[in-house]
Amino acid sequence: MRRLNMDWNAAGRNRLMQLNELDEFRNEAYEKAKIYKERTKRWHDKNLSRKEFQPGQQVLLFNSRSKLFPGKLKSRWSGPYTEVTVFPYGSLELKNRNNETFKVNCQRVKPYLGDPIDQAKSIILLKPL
Template identity: 40%
Template sequence: MDMVAIGQQRMLQLHELEEIRNEAYESSRIYKEKTKAFHDKHILRKSFVEGPFTVTKVFPHGVVEVVSPSTEKSFKVNGQRLKPYYESMEKEQAAVIHLIDLVNVDE
């Protein structure tokens, strides 16, 4: 056996393995870029508007029927997705209570 020839053969195999590995990394990077571009292209921008809905009926298993006051359309949603609506209070409606006044009341 020629040790020099075997060493050169082994180095050639290691270089080929390194090239295959680099090609795999490059292929993976290109795939990820294309997948991200496809995903980003199909994202729909949602616009949210403030508006309360009126609950008209509660069905078994958490289904709730709600009505939109502006369009008068009713639809069913999962009850876990509903959140309570609190109307904003005007500054004139809000009561101001000073903590100093509360301390003097106890005496």
């Protein structure tokens, strides 16, 4: 009885409509994700500060490995270092006090605006010896 009442053509058309709707939903989700990514990239680029460095300028270097050593008040910036070369695509060649050179990513440095740091005076002991 069930086979006699089933219309195969109508069922086929209904299935094609469902597949087309599924493709439309997928395309719409793709377009919305693309718009969201464009807006997020625009917002990120707007809030990004560009750093311009020239050779001979002094900079401070961010030490990401200082997380291994305890001490909340310890500064994570070391230096100052002198820039030797500015490479394209955000890399720098720095020179330390011993005239040793090394390359770093531009995102790990910031311009140094102060006087030379005296390491002996910058250490403050909180416990008496």
